[in-house]
Amino acid sequence: MGKEFLKLTSVNDLIDIIENKIELNLEDSVERLPLLDTTNRVLAEKIKAEEDLPPYSRSAVDGYAVMAEDTFGASPENPAYLKVAGEIEIGEQPEQSLNPGTAIYIPTGAELPAEADSCLMIEDTEKFGSQIEVMNSVSAGENIIKKGDDIKEGQLLLDRGTCLSSAEVGALAGLGHSQVNVFTMPEIAIISSGDELVPPGEKREGSSIYDINSYLLGSLFKEWGLKPSLKGIVNDNKAELKARIEASLDADLIVISGGSSVGVKDYTIEVINRIAEPGVLLHGLAVKPGKPTILGLLNGTPIIGLPGNPSSAWVVAAIVIPAIINRMRGLPIEPRAEFFKNSITAELLEPISSTPGRQEYFPVKLDGNRKASPLYGKSNLITTLVDSDGLIVIPPGSEGLARGSQVQVVPYPPAKGLIFKEQDIDG
Numbered sequence: 463m464g465k466e467f468l469k470l471t472s473v474n475d476l477i478d479i480i481e482n483k484i485e486l487n488l489e490d491s492v493e494r495l496p497l498l499d500t501t502n503r504v505l506a507e508k509i510k511a512e513e514d515l516p517p518y519s520r521s522a523v524d525g526y527a528v529m530a531e532d533t534f535g536a537s538p539e540n541p542a543y544l545k546v547a548g549e550i551e552i553g554e555q556p557e558q559s560l561n562p563g564t565a566i567y568i569p570t571g572a573e574l575p576a577e578a579d580s581c582l583m584i585e586d587t588e589k590f591g592s593q594i595e596v597m598n599s600v601s602a603g604e605n606i607i608k609k610g611d612d613i614k615e616g617q618l619l620l621d622r623g624t625c626l627s628s629a630e631v632g633a634l635a636g637l638g639h640s641q642v643n644v645f646t647m648p649e650i651a652i653i654s655s656g657d658e659l660v661p662p663g664e665k666r667e668g669s670s671i672y673d674i675n676s677y678l679l680g681s682l683f684k685e686w687g688l689k690p691s692l693k694g695i696v697n698d699n700k701a702e703l704k705a706r707i708e709a710s711l712d713a714d715l716i717v718i719s720g721g722s723s724v725g726v727k728d729y730t731i732e733v734i735n736r737i738a739e740p741g742v743l744l745h746g747l748a749v750k751p752g753k754p755t756i757l758g759l760l761n762g763t764p765i766i767g768l769p770g771n772p773s774s775a776w777v778v779a780a781i782v783i784p785a786i787i788n789r790m791r792g793l794p795i796e797p798r799a800e801f802f803k804n805s806i807t808a809e810l811l812e813p814i815s816s817t818p819g820r821q822e823y824f825p826v827k828l829d830g831n832r833k834a835s836p837l838y839g840k841s842n843l844i845t846t847l848v849d850s851d852g853l854i855v856i857p858p859g860s861e862g863l864a865r866g867s868q869v870q871v872v873p874y875p876p877a878k879g880l881i882f883k884e885q886d887i888d889g
């Protein structure tokens with residue numbers, strides 16, 4: 463009797479659905495921004511070095527440009543002596559060449575004369591008139607940075623799809639870019655559904671609760687460089703939900719939290735199917751938390767029904783939304799490399815039993831010694847998220863993890879999303 467979940471869709475099948483059904487429509491949504499404004503945005507072009515960085519070989523110390531051979535064997539007991547033949551100014555090309563048996567004074571960062579292969583640190587020398595006493599030897603290449611050591615001309619520095627943080631912004635500046643092309647921030651409409659919900663700031667009475675999800679999800683989207691657009695709370699009423707979704711269709715993606723399960727007032731499925739084609743693509747995902755998840759398409763606009771429980775909504779948003787946005791931008795959707803690159807290996811302090819057949823995302827708290835304590839909190843508690851530092855991803859074939867296991871913890875916020883193929887988690 464009644465409504466029930468369609469067959470639960472595996473994460474591998476979800477990836478196929480996203481790849482095959484979601485249209486590429488944000489590939490050309492690009493803007494050119496001043497460098498500083500690109501922080502936390504996604505690069506929409508490949509950046510290759512047009513010249514070597516540094517563009518010339520330079521000194522890494524304040525001291526003397528020399529030929530290493532002239533210093534061999536030098537020690538405080540048996541110093542070498544070199545004639546000081548001149549001085550190089552920072553920011554200027556060396557005017558004179560270096561001859562054997564001589565040294566040229568050079569500040570940190572100044573261009574080396576072509577004949578120099580190393581630099582002596584000033585504290586390893588003593589100046590006497592036009593000579594220096596050399597108390598230490600240097601080998602070829604010591605205390606210098608060679609032309610192109612940082613990045614070679616023609617080398618790919620950053621690929622399309624890279625999220626720009628301070629390190630990348632600094633590297634772009636190093637290559638002389640004052641502006642770059644980044645993807646525009648897609649607008650994500652957020653609707654919270656439920657008769658019990660009251661907006662924070664208003665007076666709460668009786669059996670109502672404050673709307674967490676609009677803000678929890680909106681803030682998560684901001685962390686990803688997306689543009690949340692809060693569409694408010696709708697009551698458990700089909701006509702109201704339909705009107706609110708229709709009024710949100712100008713967004714790039716629509717998210718509804720709550721009402722995605724099979725309760726008598728969970729109308730989301732029916733409403734999505736009534737608005738436009740093809741409607742609901744899947745109802746029920748083989749993940750935990752987040753079984754009651756909906757993915758649909760309304761004339762090309764993706765719509766996602768997230769479970770109402772806040773922690774579940776947050777996890778499922780991280781599974782589904784970055785993958786969909788990447789697909790719409792024509793970027794790879796599964797962050798496999800980032801999973802292994804950014805996860806923290808830790809020792810599990812307590813065993814975890816998991817539900818076979820569902821990919822499980824288990825919150826853990828990390829201590830300072832890479833030990834992970836599972837948080838058995840319920841997914842409708844927001845403090846489950848506040849008190850944990852990251853998630854362990856348990857593949858659907860697993861029945862759990864033993865105490866003492868080495869686990870990979872994906873730290874918060876999950877920068878590239880949480881969609882992982884089964885075989886990748888095992889790997």
Ligand SMILES: Nc1nc2c(c(=O)[nH]1)N[C@H]1C(S)=C(S)[C@@H](COP(=O)(O)OP(=O)(O)OC[C@H]3O[C@@H](n4cnc5c(N)ncnc54)[C@H](O)[C@@H]3O)O[C@H]1N2
Nearest residue numbers: 654672673674675720721722723728754768769770771774
């Ligand atoms: N017969 C079944 N019942 C349920 C199942 C199931 O498999 N079979 N799954 C459970 C799971 S797991 C979840 S999660 C919930 C999801 O249900 P809905 O998506 O329909 O969510 P609601 O019932 O509307 O809400 C669940 C819970 O979360 C609170 N909530 C909702 N929205 C917000 C919000 N914006 N801010 C704060 N809290 C919110 C709501 O008050 C409920 O307490 O279904 C289970 N049932």
Ligand code: MOO
Nearest residue numbers: 751752769774841
């Ligand atoms: O799967 Mo529900 O989404 O656990 O809380």
